[in-house]
Amino acid sequence: MDHDVLSAFDGTAGELDRADPLAPLRQAFELPKGVVYLDGNSLGPLPKAVPKALAQVIERQWGASLIKSWNDHDWINLPSRVGEKIARLIGAGPGQVICTDSVSVNLFKVLAAALGLSARPAKILSEADNFPSDLYLVEGMNTLLGAAAPAIEVVQTDALLEHLDASVSILLLTQVNFKTGAMHDLAELTARAQAVGALVVWDLSHSAGVLDLELDAGNVDFAVGCGYKFLNGGPGAPGYVYVASRHQGSVTQPLSGWMGHAEPFAFSEHYEPAPGIKRFLSGTPAILSMTALDAALSVFDGLELAQVRAKSEKLGAYLIHLTDAIDDALELISPRDANQRGSQISFRHPLAYPIVQALIEAGVIGDFRAPDIVRLGFNPLFNSFSDIEQAAAVLKTVLMTKAHFEPRLNARKLVT
Numbered sequence: 001m002d003h004d005v006l007s008a009f010d011g012t013a014g015e016l017d018r019a020d021p022l023a024p025l026r027q028a029f030e031l032p033k034g035v036v037y038l039d040g041n042s043l044g045p046l047p048k049a050v051p052k053a054l055a056q057v058i059e060r061q062w063g064a065s066l067i068k069s070w071n072d073h074d075w076i077n078l079p080s081r082v083g084e085k086i087a088r089l090i091g092a093g094p095g096q097v098i099c100t101d102s103v104s105v106n107l108f109k110v111l112a113a114a115l116g117l118s119a120r121p122a123k124i125l126s127e128a129d130n131f132p133s134d135l136y137l138v139e140g141m142n143t144l145l146g147a148a149a150p151a152i153e154v155v156q157t158d159a160l161l162e163h164l165d166a167s168v169s170i171l172l173l174t175q176v177n178f179k180t181g182a183m184h185d186l187a188e189l190t191a192r193a194q195a196v197g198a199l200v201v202w203d204l205s206h207s208a209g210v211l212d213l214e215l216d217a218g219n220v221d222f223a224v225g226c227g228y229k230f231l232n233g234g235p236g237a238p239g240y241v242y243v244a245s246r247h248q249g250s251v252t253q254p255l256s257g258w259m260g261h262a263e264p265f266a267f268s269e270h271y272e273p274a275p276g277i278k279r280f281l282s283g284t285p286a287i288l289s290m291t292a293l294d295a296a297l298s299v300f301d302g303l304e305l306a307q308v309r310a311k312s313e314k315l316g317a318y319l320i321h322l323t324d325a326i327d328d329a330l331e332l333i334s335p336r337d338a339n340q341r342g343s344q345i346s347f348r349h350p351l352a353y354p355i356v357q358a359l360i361e362a363g364v365i366g367d368f369r370a371p372d373i374v375r376l377g378f379n380p381l382f383n384s385f386s387d388i389e390q391a392a393a394v395l396k397t398v399l400m401t402k403a404h405f406e407p408r409l410n411a412r413k414l415v416t
């Protein structure tokens, strides 16, 4: 792969862009002039289809049809409809994905559901480098469960396989590491976990939309993922839950709200879970946020994810190629092998925070991840090879001119 990718860099960035079949998709997004946006892995930019879709739902549905919209505009089935759109992006057949709640909340539901399926004494295996919220949720669930809590084993990434034995009942992993971009082999780890009798729970927050995912083919048990990163659903967009069909009849989840009830409008006294994936709903869906995500997903209509992935690999290789050895203190911490990383390139540098601030001032928006990481994410739907070229040039200039030594750039903001 790397060889093919590198041989593609004989041309200039402009030539690479002209040869890029996905280049026209950039027009589907609002992107401020003069900005190179390399943070779509944290908050996707605004797709042009979103304001129109929102205005329509606000004015013509909410405004004109009021509560009748739940039926007349089928708001009640929006979580399923958006779930099915996401299903196509992650290689899931129908009836297994639903759009709902934040990743954190969904992870709680899914973990509890998986625990309920596990017959033997429960133990959750995860990695120390997982996204912190995922581990916090395990802690929260364990506090709630008290004496019935599963054992937790959180190990270094390179020790995962050696700890994956028959004592493990749930393997909980994020496929693409938020700091380094390093990617787990989803099918391989799923198979290994299942070989020792464990269930797998995958967090796809940094995967969906940029990888060619095959959840069904990989025999995945459960997954959750994010709506506002590479899916561009907007700030706080709802996430999604995937539960393999084979588990749906036997799982329950503890946030057993009325929207996950078999008959929400029977208002019966006791909870009875809806058949299928709908039981992973809890409360009333956020129709406006979900409408934004729904419209954002239309950018993927007719797109082959394999093509998106291929461009992502090239963008990453190009960024590595252009930043190689620009400064001794800037250490590449993402895998060089495109097959082993997601859609981001990260560097370690002792002055990472002011470097990122200097980049942002120069119009290259990436982000900082504590304690010392410069993170540049790229989305093949709107990022060009020219973006990558400009980002590399600005990074080089910042380091050479020591623009990041400016004391003002060290003032930490609330959100990094």
Ligand SMILES: *Cc1c(COP(=O)(O)O)cnc(C)c1O
Pocket: 102, 103, 104, 105, 131, 133, 134, 174, 178, 203, 205, 206, 226, 239
């Ligand atoms: C972004 C992200 C989340 C976000 O969770 P929310 O509850 O939606 O804020 C969770 N897990 C991973 C791995 C993430 O990257």
